[in-house]
Amino acid sequence: MATETALVDVGLLFAAVALAGFLADRIDQSVIPFYIVVGMLLGSNVLGELPALAGSDVTVGGASIVVPEITVGGTDVLTALGGLALTDTDFVVVGAEIGIVLLLFFLGLEFNLDRLLASKNRIGKAGTVDLVVNFGIGLLVGYLVFGGLLAAVLVAGIVYISSSAIITKSLIDLGWIANDEAEPLLGTLVYEDLFIAVYLAIVSALVLGGDDLGAAAGEVAIAVGFIVALLGLVTVGSGFFQRVLAGATTEFVVVRSLGVTILVAGIALALGVSEAVAAFFVGMAFSSTDHVHDLERLLEPLRDAFAAIFFFWIGLVTDPALFSLSVLGTILAAAIVTTPAKAVSGYLGGRIYDLDTRRSIRVGLGMTTRGEFSLIIASLALSGAGTGLETPVADQIYAFSVGYVLVMSVLGTSLMQHSSRIEPVAVPLLEGRFGDSPRASDD
């Protein structure tokens, strides 16, 4: 019986996610916020509350309504619906975890140190502007709202890191990938990705290490040691990674690469080191082999399926009741402050790449989307509840980042889609102010 229920639950999960993805695609939006909202709606906090509603008083704007008990054919409709509510079963939790691992594995796989070094000047400058402006503002917002330093660092990460997945997809969908703005956008994302790997390693040690400074320092030491060991493995073991996949059929490529990646990530987690960072380094190790192309082709659908579970799980464990007025206010304030900040730092990044005003504006608009990495930091904050962070603070940071990602992913994609309406207004404004010579425009 348990197996049957579990299978139905997983089926329900994927069906709901598929439906949400279909809807998102229909209205040209990123799928991520839709996955999260569906998770929230199907979770115990929304759907699971339905049975309790029957026969109870609900106060809506001063007027009290008694929710009637609706029965069809002898079954209580609300109870039946509530019975469908999904909980964060082991499958969902481990599936979400694999989603994180595969997301970071791909970062490592597509991360090319030589490529980064080849254009280190421009990527370095644009990325540093992006880091200083947005991480700085995030620190400020986080400290003002939550008070603590660790909370501020978490909020800074959530606010700083743009969504590689959504931005890259939008670039391809809009055809910007062929234009000059693609390079500063993707280059800055690479800088952010490298930063997030180091950031996750240190912050997860801090979050899980607890209040005790000595313990936290110990955790950081373990994390750094583990990273150094992995780096060594990446440099020395490239022959090993090459041999792991040599001559393998597609089946073996999938099974062996997962075997290595998930095992290393799992061991890292067991040692109290960020599994995401471990996966990033394993990805980097594979990136120096001849199998990058096969791995990308074969594992991408797998990554997308598990990433969907990850976003669904994020929604599932989000209690809408956590969106108190103060959290909503924080989300709104953060959106109002950080959207222009990203736009400005992106604009400057475009300028560093010698782009004209119009394309630099596009870089700015493109960078505003936040997504999967903010959520990974959010889940990290949640796992630190009770150790490094006080539970209410962790809950609030979590709710903040879920709401923030919902807003910023929709806003960012929309800004990119409607850039043709923003450019005619913004270009003369900026060129007038900074005295730039107007450039030829093709529209």
Added chain:
Amino acid sequence: MTIYESDLPGVGKKFEVELEDGERLVIVTHNTGKREVFLKPDADADGDKLFDLSDRLARTVGTILEGAYFQPVQTEQVETMLGDETYLEWYGVTDESDFAGQRLAESNIRERTGVSIVAIQRDDELISPPTPETVIEVGDTLVVIGDREDCAEFEELLGDGYEGE
């Protein structure tokens, strides 16, 4: 002509080819193998997407553009299926083939590989059907019927110098 090459981290590579009149052809090669082709009216303009191709299709189109694809007879392309597992194929005879200069009867091709030679094209002349006395000459094109394995075996018998026609 200048070609600009740049990396698109996480996506693939981009090539920009300068055309006449300042137009630019932009080819984005995705890591997945997909190619997207855009046309820009000038260097500063946005790209208009023309089409995209799968990896395999892109290679085929590429060889056509290169002028390397069109050849009157090319074994891999002219093979014709007869029924489920029977192929009708063309093979050229080079001087590497050990049966060049032999009569069909002494070459023992059918016994050795299982394929039947149904016709021989020699210059403008078609010998169909060849008799056991017909001598195979260098430069002949043999029209052969057999299943896939037999054809492969026959191709091997043609010798190392065989590269299709």
